[in-house]
Amino acid sequence: MDFDPSANRVVGTARIPGAPAPKKAPVPVKIIVAGGFGVGKTTTVGAISEISPLTTEAEMTSESVGIDDPGQATMKTGTTVAMDFGVLTIDQTLKLYIFGTPGQTRFAFMWDDLVKGALGALVVVDTNRIDDCYPAVDYFERAGLPFVVGINTFNGQMSYSIDEVRWALAIREDVPVVSFDARFRASVRDALLVVLDQALDKAIRMKTS
Amino acid sequence: MTYPDPDAVPPARPGVRPFLQSGSKHSTGGYTPTGEHPPVEQSSNALRPFVITSGRTDGGDPDIGMETQVTVVAGSPPSRLSPETRAIVSLCEESPISVAEISARLRLHLGVTRILVGDLRATGQLDVHVLENDTPDPETIMRVIRGLRSIS
Numbered sequence: 390m391d392f393d394p395s396a397n398r399v400v401g402t403a404r405i406p407g408a409p410a411p412k413k414a415p416v417p418v419k420i421i422v423a424g425g426f427g428v429g430k431t432t433t434v435g436a437i438s439e440i441s442p443l444t445t446e447a448e449m450t451s452e453s454v455g456i457d458d459p460g461q462a463t464m465k466t467g468t469t470v471a472m473d474f475g476v477l478t479i480d481q482t483l484k485l486y487i488f489g490t491p492g493q494t495r496f497a498f499m500w501d502d503l504v505k506g507a508l509g510a511l512v513v514v515d516t517n518r519i520d521d522c523y524p525a526v527d528y529f530e531r532a533g534l535p536f537v538v539g540i541n542t543f544n545g546q547m548s549y550s551i552d553e554v555r556w557a558l559a560i561r562e563d564v565p566v567v568s569f570d571a572r573f574r575a576s577v578r579d580a581l582l583v584v585l586d587q588a589l590d591k592a593i594r595m596k597t598s
Numbered sequence: 599m600t601y602p603d604p605d606a607v608p609p610a611r612p613g614v615r616p617f618l619q620s621g622s623k624h625s626t627g628g629y630t631p632t633g634e635h636p637p638v639e640q641s642s643n644a645l646r647p648f649v650i651t652s653g654r655t656d657g658g659d660p661d662i663g664m665e666t667q668v669t670v671v672a673g674s675p676p677s678r679l680s681p682e683t684r685a686i687v688s689l690c691e692e693s694p695i696s697v698a699e700i701s702a703r704l705r706l707h708l709g710v711t712r713i714l715v716g717d718l719r720a721t722g723q724l725d726v727h728v729l730e731n732d733t734p735d736p737e738t739i740m741r742v743i744r745g746l747r748s749i750s
Contacts, residue, residue: 413694413727414667414668414669414694414725414727415667415694416667416729416738417665417666417667417696417729418665418734418738418739418742419664419665443698443699443702443703444702445664445698445701445702445708445711446701446705446707446708447707447708447709448707448708448709469707472698472708474664474698474702476696476699477745477746477749479741479742479745479746480741480745483738483741483742483745484665484667484696485742485745485746486664486665486696486698488664488665488698502660502663502664503664505663505732506663506665506729506732506733506734508734508739508742574749574750575750578746578747578749581746582743582746582747585739585742585743585746586743588734588739589736589739589740589743592733592734592735592736592739593736595733596735596736
């Protein structure tokens, strides 16, 4: 086999439309699944992923946030957390990664890394503990990342209506709030499609502006 | 090997956003925020993985994301590799693989993986497929939408 340097010496993976695709790495895209403790993030990732969710250990540089109390000294600590993620192959040239992030703490942790290049986020909410998702909602609002609030109805019922949850979260009108069941693939798929709709809106806005 | 509970950290301080209902309606669902799940120990264990990166803990090249695809450079010169870097190279030989998958499959700390992948890129063993633009274009998003719609 002749070694064709051009096939492998790839600087970026941007594609020229119509060009024959040599054996290239697929373009990865990612969606973040965030939310508080035990709301079903890993279940969500597992339901849509074609592989059993994998876990990676990451160092979160946590800056204890002094927003509520600006006088408080900022403290930086390192905490190792486990992050679950899954993969869905769209086609040979496109792969969707779904990262479930631990995130009920108000830490300005490694999310900047995680969110860079992300299409959007699904914030999973358990209506019994709505405040667990505030940090995620706050973060995505500040970061300007399209997000959707997904109420996990894993016990088949919701303590509060979608409107009540919207009111409680005090989110903008254009942020969708949906209910879904993290155990079912089709339900997770539909929730992610709402995230992708938001992502598409933003991408089109950015392209035309 | 067990992984630390990702959520084993104290819950958010309430009050940023209004509670849905005040007081008793705010159930903890049996979750006890304190005591049972202390934060992961940070002292000695947190540092040990970085022995294999010669003490570098900066997380490596910021261009190398968790989902960044990595492939082997065909015909790259053989070089003396540590067990960890050899394992990374052999994983990448099968098919393009993401940094996060390398980390998970080799049970290497993500930060360590990023540093080692960066090293292997610098020595010409690996290609790191850094995307030219961070923000996905509408066409790519449409493809994801079509792909997702087709699954059941």
